[in-house]
Amino acid sequence: MEEKLVISSSPHIKGPKTVRGIMLDVIIALIPACLASLILFGWKALLIIMASVASAVASEALYEKAVKREVTVGDLSAVITGILLAMTLPPNVPLWIPVIGSAFAIVIAKQIFGGLGCNFVNPALAGRAFLLAAWPMHMTRDWLNPLTYDAVTSATPLAVLKGTGQGTLPGIKDFLLGVRLGSLGETSVLALLLGGIYLIARGVIDYRIPLGFLGTLFVGTLVFGKPGAFFQGDGVLAILAGGAILGAFFMATDYVTSPVTARGRLYMGIGAGFITLLIRLWGGYPEGVTYGILLMNLVTPLIDRFVVPRYYGYAHDRAAKEAAAGGR
Amino acid sequence: MISLKRTSGGVRVDDKKDLSAGSPIEPAGIPGELVLFLSQHTGAPSKPVVKVQDLVKRGQLLAEPQGAISAALHAPTSGKVKAIEPRYHPIQGRLVDAIVLEPDGKNEVFEGVVPRARDLDSISGEEIIAFVREIGLVGLGGAAFPTAVKLTPPADKPIDTYLLNGAECEPYLTSDYRLMLEEAEVVIFGFRALLKAARVARGIVCIEDNKPEAISAMQRAMSPFPELDLAVLPSRYPRGGEKQLIEAVLGREVPPAGLPLDVGVIVSNVGTAFTLGKAIRTGLPLVERVISVTGEGVTRPSNFLALIGTPVSYLIEKAGGFSGTPGKVIMGGPMMGISVKSLDVPVLKGTSGIVVLKKEQVKKDKMLPCIRCGRCVDACPLRLLPVWMAAYAERGLLEEAERARVLDCCECGACAYECPAKRPLVQWIRMAKSEILAKRRAQNHARK
Numbered sequence: 001m002e003e004k005l006v007i008s009s010s011p012h013i014k015g016p017k018t019v020r021g022i023m024l025d026v027i028i029a030l031i032p033a034c035l036a037s038l039i040l041f042g043w044k045a046l047l048i049i050m051a052s053v054a055s056a057v058a059s060e061a062l063y064e065k066a067v068k069r070e071v072t073v074g075d076l077s078a079v080i081t082g083i084l085l086a087m088t089l090p091p092n093v094p095l096w097i098p099v100i101g102s103a104f105a106i107v108i109a110k111q112i113f114g115g116l117g118c119n120f121v122n123p124a125l126a127g128r129a130f131l132l133a134a135w136p137m138h139m140t141r142d143w144l145n146p147l148t149y150d151a152v153t154s155a156t157p158l159a160v161l162k163g164t165g166q167g168t169l170p171g172i173k174d175f176l177l178g179v180r181l182g183s184l185g186e187t188s189v190l191a192l193l194l195g196g197i198y199l200i201a202r203g204v205i206d207y208r209i210p211l212g213f214l215g216t217l218f219v220g221t222l223v224f225g226k227p228g229a230f231f232q233g234d235g236v237l238a239i240l241a242g243g244a245i246l247g248a249f250f251m252a253t254d255y256v257t258s259p260v261t262a263r264g265r266l267y268m269g270i271g272a273g274f275i276t277l278l279i280r281l282w283g284g285y286p287e288g289v290t291y292g293i294l295l296m297n298l299v300t301p302l303i304d305r306f307v308v309p310r311y312y313g314y315a316h317d318r319a320a321k322e323a324a325a326g327g328r
Numbered sequence: 329m330i331s332l333k334r335t336s337g338g339v340r341v342d343d344k345k346d347l348s349a350g351s352p353i354e355p356a357g358i359p360g361e362l363v364l365f366l367s368q369h370t371g372a373p374s375k376p377v378v379k380v381q382d383l384v385k386r387g388q389l390l391a392e393p394q395g396a397i398s399a400a401l402h403a404p405t406s407g408k409v410k411a412i413e414p415r416y417h418p419i420q421g422r423l424v425d426a427i428v429l430e431p432d433g434k435n436e437v438f439e440g441v442v443p444r445a446r447d448l449d450s451i452s453g454e455e456i457i458a459f460v461r462e463i464g465l466v467g468l469g470g471a472a473f474p475t476a477v478k479l480t481p482p483a484d485k486p487i488d489t490y491l492l493n494g495a496e497c498e499p500y501l502t503s504d505y506r507l508m509l510e511e512a513e514v515v516i517f518g519f520r521a522l523l524k525a526a527r528v529a530r531g532i533v534c535i536e537d538n539k540p541e542a543i544s545a546m547q548r549a550m551s552p553f554p555e556l557d558l559a560v561l562p563s564r565y566p567r568g569g570e571k572q573l574i575e576a577v578l579g580r581e582v583p584p585a586g587l588p589l590d591v592g593v594i595v596s597n598v599g600t601a602f603t604l605g606k607a608i609r610t611g612l613p614l615v616e617r618v619i620s621v622t623g624e625g626v627t628r629p630s631n632f633l634a635l636i637g638t639p640v641s642y643l644i645e646k647a648g649g650f651s652g653t654p655g656k657v658i659m660g661g662p663m664m665g666i667s668v669k670s671l672d673v674p675v676l677k678g679t680s681g682i683v684v685l686k687k688e689q690v691k692k693d694k695m696l697p698c699i700r701c702g703r704c705v706d707a708c709p710l711r712l713l714p715v716w717m718a719a720y721a722e723r724g725l726l727e728e729a730e731r732a733r734v735l736d737c738c739e740c741g742a743c744a745y746e747c748p749a750k751r752p753l754v755q756w757i758r759m760a761k762s763e764i765l766a767k768r769r770a771q772n773h774a775r776k
Contacts, residue, residue, distance in 0.1 A: 005667070005668070006656045007668075007669050008667055009752065009755040011664070012656060013685075013689075017748040018750075019696050019699060019749050075696065116696070116697050117697035118697065255701040256699055260701075260702035261705055262705075309711040310711065311711050311736065312336070312581055312712075313582055313710070
């Protein structure tokens, strides 16, 4: 019996957290937004989510089979990519849009770089950016009227606010519930917040990223805007009108593409909010959340290099900075 | 009560102390053979003063300290010196010289074992230090650093505070808890002796808040002494680590590669204070200690007063034997202890517990790629960045690992405990550390 004793390096016990469990938490947190999209935009929403998830999971499995790597769809990360991409699509896009978008997200943005943990940009956002560049008409025009499910091509609240489109603005209550034009999962602020708060409460995401992101957007809009120009100077509308909440809670918080330190994550949020603000202020697109986060994904290695804690016992953090700057 | 200063990192662990917390300390008895390593402690091994076939009694000197950092070794019971030979050392992982004692079962006490002082007024600080050296006292928290050395810091390092470590942050272990509960008066007596010896004016007893009964027992015992204060720490592993304790209670940070005395502090474990307190009153050297024998894998989790050198197998037997199929037997706690392959190994002065995990508990987790979630960074009590240290170490990038302060890592295991991808972070870091140190030794050697 004795020779069967296991010898290994300490620690001999491990915590209960698993990658799969964390991913499951994210999926649970996305359920309210998915349900909201079903209520607001009908069966079309369900089809888009299903097509997107199916394509993401299938692309991952097929690619991994093709390159003879272990199939890792069980970690559920591809499911999240699929849902997140679907959330960013206009509700009336043809179904091949999510299929192609998810395949791009998984194969080009994630698997080619080595799979989970090795991608340097958020796959879902990379997929969306690709779709936006390749089929801009579908991505900015295929809207559905909430609750009535009529196809419309009028301007989203964001475009109205930016002054690039004509239309009337919904009230705050409609913003909260999601009764307004917009992408599948970005409209219902309440559903998104519910999921976001769940993730923070479960310790899955760091509140610093959404706080930095939305805070910067809020303050920046107050500072740069004024009545008649740029969001009317209304910071609340700036947060509610576009994809800022979806991005801040679910996209910018992606572990792989955000900094590892608490302070770094705050800077990541502030940076993404700031870039979003710049694009909304001077850019051609009405929305800047996608590029705001993607650009900060690219800056993340730099943040990790320079934003390091002051190590225990070291009077200054210079030593730590030198350490972090070494060799990576 | 002391209000806490800064704390960083740490993890919430299911402490499993319930298993043995309710078991009073009981004598484990005398096994058929005692194996006493000459190297029980940090520093130079002790030198035998007995020969094979010699008859010895409980408390008689077996080996004397050699050099500045070393400790004496005494016979835990009466019997015959059966052999002085190399035995497998569970911590050092190699054969190390040991005195093998065959108890005669009579447990006769050595004539020299006589009470040293009734109270602290009748013994001077210098006498206490000499006595501490004489009884072979070492830190019983785990590192087994000779206590006499701690008590005599260099003149240029004034000490203003003495911390008594009763945090016992390792999961499962309850030996310190039981001591504080049952022997608070002796512990405080020993602590005051340590204070007197080190000429330190202020003593702080540090206990984690998951031991309310121990806190009140200690509070009662220390209430007559205004120089003593209490600090209650939130239970968060590894708050009881020496460096973490100093930061939490005093807001000071021990410099890298430094010692607590560099920031005016000495830290001792409650077991150390208890042993000294009891020794002053009875004259008995460090020949036994309290050891928790616990874990889901033993039938009757217990706290034993066990003779140093008792085989692990004997103690497990005393705890009712295995419950189910054992998967792992750990000397020390499950976070920093060492798993043993054979139950023949003896307990040492620094062994605070034996934790037996069942076979089902020892499943090998599948390692996944790092998802950079940053949990290891949040967990590190030294505010290091385990994510990079481990990444460099895994790839054999020793220079980068060293720049990432891999040598500062205290191997507490908090990062690996938290890692959702189940990556063996500490194992990689440990390997990098030993390779870096080996390289340094080789370079120093070449220079000479």
